[in-house]
Amino acid sequence: MAQRTKIDARGAFCPGPLMELIAGLKLIEVGDEIEVWSSDKGSAKDIPEWVAKVGHEMVGVENCEGYDSIVIRKAK
Amino acid sequence: MTSQPLFILLCSGEHEKIQMAAMMASVGAVSDRAVHVFVSMNALAAFEKDLPPDKRYRGGAFSRLLVEKGAPDAMQLFEQGRMLGDLKMYVCSMALDITGWSEDRLVDGLFDEALGLTKFLSDAESGQFVTL
Numbered sequence: 001m002a003q004r005t006k007i008d009a010r011g012a013f014c015p016g017p018l019m020e021l022i023a024g025l026k027l028i029e030v031g032d033e034i035e036v037w038s039s040d041k042g043s044a045k046d047i048p049e050w051v052a053k054v055g056h057e058m059v060g061v062e063n064c065e066g067y068d069s070i071v072i073r074k075a076k
Numbered sequence: 077m078t079s080q081p082l083f084i085l086l087c088s089g090e091h092e093k094i095q096m097a098a099m100m101a102s103v104g105a106v107s108d109r110a111v112h113v114f115v116s117m118n119a120l121a122a123f124e125k126d127l128p129p130d131k132r133y134r135g136g137a138f139s140r141l142l143v144e145k146g147a148p149d150a151m152q153l154f155e156q157g158r159m160l161g162d163l164k165m166y167v168c169s170m171a172l173d174i175t176g177w178s179e180d181r182l183v184d185g186l187f188d189e190a191l192g193l194t195k196f197l198s199d200a201e202s203g204q205f206v207t208l
Contacts, residue, residue, distance in 0.1 A: 013147040015103050019156050022106050026160075054108050 004033040010067050017043045025074050036070045044068040081110040081203035089118030091135030093208040098150035105161030114196045116168030125183045166191035
């Protein structure tokens with residue numbers, strides 16, 4: 001069963017949330033997921049763009065109160 | 077698809093331009109793209125080791141905001157780009173000659189080597205070139 005790790009990057013400015021996500025991906029297994037919380041307004045578009053470029057999988061983006069929750073599955 | 081490598085020529089000592097160079101270098105390098113940064117002219121002073129942010133960076137209103145709001149530090153972004161992606165950093169050998177600095181005076185572990193502009197330009201023929 002896939003594990004999900006949460007990274008609370010609220011308050012970090014671009015490209016902080018993306019960098020925290022990438023560092024986190026190195027620590028999990030293929031098939032596992034990371035949920036990033038980001039208050040940086042670019043993350044909801046930037047992170048899916050990065051995920052598509054490097055070949056991971058988007059699980060979803062949810063707009064929450066004051067931040068976005070972005071879930072990624074490690075694909076390689 | 078393999079991306080074109082990105083070559084960043086960083087000459088300005090302005091914090092805002094150093095920050096943008098660090099953002100482009102780190103994000104590019106972690107996005108399956110080779111990035112090469114060449115540091116010269118006034119930018120060199122910002123790469124001196126063991127400086128606090130208020131001494132390291134000189135800039136305008138946006139620079140003050142970057143520090144006050146706690147934006148990612150440019151030196152740390154360069155380090156992250158090197159650690160997590162394909163980022164090479166070069167210091168201009170002419171800038172070292174003019175200032176009399178040795179590479180030991182620069183932030184530890186940030187630079188691959190001192191390089192001449194001729195070599196950097198030659199390498200850059202294969203990629204996209206940005207000057208800051």
